[in-house]
Amino acid sequence: MGLPTSDEIRKQEILKTFMDEVKTDTMLILEFSALHREIFVSFPVVHTEFLLPWLFVHAASKDGLLKKRIRELNEVCDDCDFLASSHRPSSYDVFINFRGADTRENFVALLYDALSSAGIHAFIDSEELWEGEEICPSLLRAIRGSKMSIPVFSEHYADSKYCLLELAEIWERHLSDGQTILPVFIDVEPRDVRHQSGSFEGSFKKHKKKCKSGEVQRWKDALKEVGNLKGWPLKGDSSIQEQLTVVKLIVQNSLRELDIAPLDVCRYPVGIDSHVENLISLLNIDSNDVRFVAICGMGGLGKTTIAKAVYNEIYRSFNGNSSFLPNVKEVNNNLVSLQKRLLQDIFKKGHDITSVSSGSNLIKKMLDKAKVLLILDDVDDHEQLDVLAGGLDWFGEGSRIIITTRDLHILNVHENKVYGVIHIYEPEVLNFENSLQLFSWHAFSENEPPESYKKLSHKVVHLAEGLPLTLEVLGSCLIDKDKEEWKDTLRRLKGILEDKVCEKSIKSYEDKVIAKLMISYNKLGDPEKAIFLDVACHFIGRKVEEAISIWDACNLHPRLAIKELCQKHLLKIDDFGILSMHDQLRYMGRRIISIDGSRDPTNRSRLWSPDEILKVLKKDKRFQKLKVLILRNSHDLCDSPNFFAWFPKYLSDEFSQKSLSQQLQVTLQVADIHW
Template sequence: MASLTKEIASSSSSSVPFSSTDHPNHYKYEVFLSFRGEDTRHNFIDHFRSALCDKGIETFIDDKLRRGEEIPAALVKAIEESRVSIIVFSPNYASSRWCLDELVKILECRKSKGQEVRSVFYKVDPSDVRHQRGAFGKAFATLDQHKHKDSMEKWKAALTEAANLSGWPFKDGEYEAKFIKKIIGELSTQVVNPSCDLHVTEHPIGIKSFSEEVCKLLRVEENSVHMVGIWGPGGIGKTTIAKAVFNSIRHRFACSCFLAEVRSNSNDLAKLQKGLLVDILGDSTLEVSSVDQGVSFIKTRMRKQKVLIVLDDVNHSSQLQKLVPYPGCFGPGSRVLITTRDKRWLIAHQVDEVYQVKMLKDHQALNLFSLNAFKSNAPPGEYLKLSQRAVRYAQGLPLALIVLGSHLFRRSIEEWEAILDSSRREDPHIEIRDVLKISYDALGADLKGYFLDIACFFKGWHVENAKPRLDACYDLKSVNGIARLQEKALIRIDDDIIWMHDLIEEMGKDTVHQESPDELGERSRLWSEDDVNYVLTNTTGTNKVIGIQVLTSNISLNAKSFSTMKKLKYISIIPIIYYESFWRNIDYLSDELRWLEWPHCPLQCFPADFHAKKLVNLNIHRSSIITHLWEGYKSFPLLTYMNLSGCESDRIVIHQRGETR
């Protein structure tokens, strides 16, 4: 599958935005620590530095450079090469001109390079730092004001500016470990390492509005635990939206985890649980020996954590039960976001909201396609009509627009026409269908039959016309089957019409085609005039054929046409057909028939050995040639509908107990 990703950066309302040229590799260190050694070196700073290292955050700490009168060039360089500077204000911080000069340099880099600066107020009040009063002010007053008279105003301004920045106050009586953990959590998700933001997409067409809609459903401001699902067919951008949402709000949470490709890794749920727990708890040594143990850890060790969890590509309820068992597992304000192709799992897990992803609008689709096909916002004039054709083919599905556009990049008009004319063997078509087919592969046998029947026969039909046909052919009632296919985003009902994306329809028909690429009679369903005509004329149908539907008016027929189709369940030959050289009789009809719809039927009589005890519908109205249905009495216990209007023979007799002759 083509890569859809590119790094983006996020920033919080309380942080300074990074410059447009900022890049993770621009900095040597992620954190520069400024502190007064005699106050904090052997307690707070030692613990803080260890916690940063455990989290994998590259940190500069001055252990050996404090010599002479001026800040060494190496220290200045370290400040310039750090992504974030953290100033630890302690009671004696302001008594050191080294610390104050560091502070001035740090604030200069904040202005010139857009670097992040955060303050820790360790056993001092921020207002005392701001106004140089109290114990902090007394330490500042110990400086030789005559010797440093040229720096005093500069230092005072720096202290005031730094104290006004976002920071973390620590008071006597607090637990340092808990305080440090809070800082590490916020640094990790908010300011220290934006390279941890997830890759989203190279061309985020429509993503901003979609992600904003999801954020509204998440209600991040509320303090309750909230679960939201993102639902839609394959290739519509569920994962891309989830990544954008994750990047935009993760700084509001103490811990976060984006668990990718849950479906693909569901054979090892314990591994997924470990990934979730390690990300949230920050303990890389944690071991999960079994799924049950993992569930226990999740239930007991996250209850006080405000977390953001994304489960991407969920395809079964067991994954939700084992990874996010219920809201009470997580601390107040936590959010769980789930992406899936199957709405049923979201409903079963009682999520609070479900967001259905919409197809791109026409102008957005053309924009996205052009960016991939031409690396520009719009197609060149000579390619405009072909581009519009490609966009119509994709019908707003981002995956199709990206894959097809990328495949057509730098190709001639002749190559474009050949690729757009092909329907099965060109690489982009196969790649798109492979993604869409994942949803089909997850269906049970009856649902697969439902889906293929709709793709091949019933797309665009009124639900009430398609339902009795489906009910007749399957044990699963259509009201359930249609609902399940809707939940899996494979079909949609609009104004009582069954709607299916053209690419999903194409995937279904190709699934039937791949049953036997070369032999038409080896396929389960026949719907095109040419294919039906070939199989019936040449008697090449086999036991694989279960459904035939003809909506056009030219087919051939002979006595042996149906003789090799022993498992045929569905026949619908609706138009008035011209039958060339037909002798008004056929030798065989399958006893598996459930639905026989053949108005203007050219037969004089059905085969004598036709014992279709599974027949539900018999419709042969206006079949004026028929003289009798069959020889003798036949019993059809499941027959619920029969239409013989316009059949004029007086030899057709119908008995109330389901017997006809």
């Protein structure tokens, strides 16, 4: 190593003085030592951009002498050719712009610590670094070198011309280089930021008197534009837990924007943490065994989101040997492409695979000694598992294979093939508290609804029954809607989830929620479809054995069909043998019948609404396709002389009136009418 230059000697002297002046603060010394061990060895050149953010959050920001030493060190670093030194960080991930007196000791400290814990290199601005009317070079470099900025607007933010100078620079950086801006609004309304009203109004009256008009206009333009961006509102008296909730959302978005997390989870990961904890416990990644774990449940439950969150949490433990294969079922006709993608992800180079069998052999050959993390998302056929993860002996010690699927049967089949246990995790729907929070984030961009919308929000959340996809879709549908529009949407939603299948639909709900649930239905065979529709229309709340007696008479082989429906999470049977299903599934089944019948009750295969049954009977029309009809408390209809004329003609031709009447008397005692 050559002799130090005069600049380096001066910096070392300042650093030595700095350390002498803070040595009485044990915590400061320990923390400083942990972050900058090299200082204590030989005091090499250390750029203060790496030091100052930590200092102003954790120590001695009120000590004038320390501030003086920091400024001296900063000036030296700005003036010398040290800027090209390899010790200098090339850039920051995040620049935090805030009014120190308002937020330093609470929200900003929490945010900085959370960003650091997530591996995000954040720069914390501080007014103590300012001198004169211009941004000092180190702050300018920090803003321009950051990939994104987080302005934290607070009540007295606009009092600080330094905050405004920085914000103007941040906005220019956004315009020139596309820097991402994620604003936070603490005890201020975004409209006050945009229009310099409220607590910002008095500050700008003072600035107009003291500052150049061009500069003030530049600040106002920046406030107007940044105030229009979507951000996170927070009350000044928010609890630590409420602040941490917002901090967590900001960190998640920062990871996504910075592409630090390999997988995009979701904007509002409400309720995900508990699932991640449960799965990490089930995965037991410290164990050297090869383990298959499956996340199994109905559509819209968030299985893929949970799998992505787990992947982001543990992928570093596999030294780059990890692969996430999304939407496996969508690529079922080209399994070779999935095999190529798997090997590409792990070995970072392409492989020539000419057939599925050769691909399976290659995967086993190349991975049987490697510790890998493999996630197979949305599997709907056991063949997909056979060719991508055919056995425990395909992978090296410590490997973890995570599968997401709606179908428990697929897992049972594969478990027999791999000669090992597949650990099953079945996530529950969200509880009311988490449901309300997730809905509120999508509808209001806040973690709870405004007081004036609380009752309406509670009603929507109750109808969603904890299904994350439904909450997300309905929340997004209601953004910027007034109360009357909310009430109209609520009426429609309540109508379509109850018996009123002809109720006007909510397009986004149909397109996203029902379309996703239909995927499982479309995979069913005819007997399973028939039984699913029967339950959706008639047998919820009835005993399964009673229904089985009817389905047996119809040659539907119900026990096999019921097992498949339960495995696909389309049907539930409780401990008392009572049939049930999620309200969204019930609506889907009834919607299928309604659409198949072209909205004409006489053309439907199943009728459950008393109003619609009576409507058909009063019009003296014949049921064209009827298979199931609910006639609870309507036994006297059998005595009507025209009763059998209402039913499909083939039934009248096949049975005598007497034999059909006798059959009805028996059937009505069990469960209505079924052909």
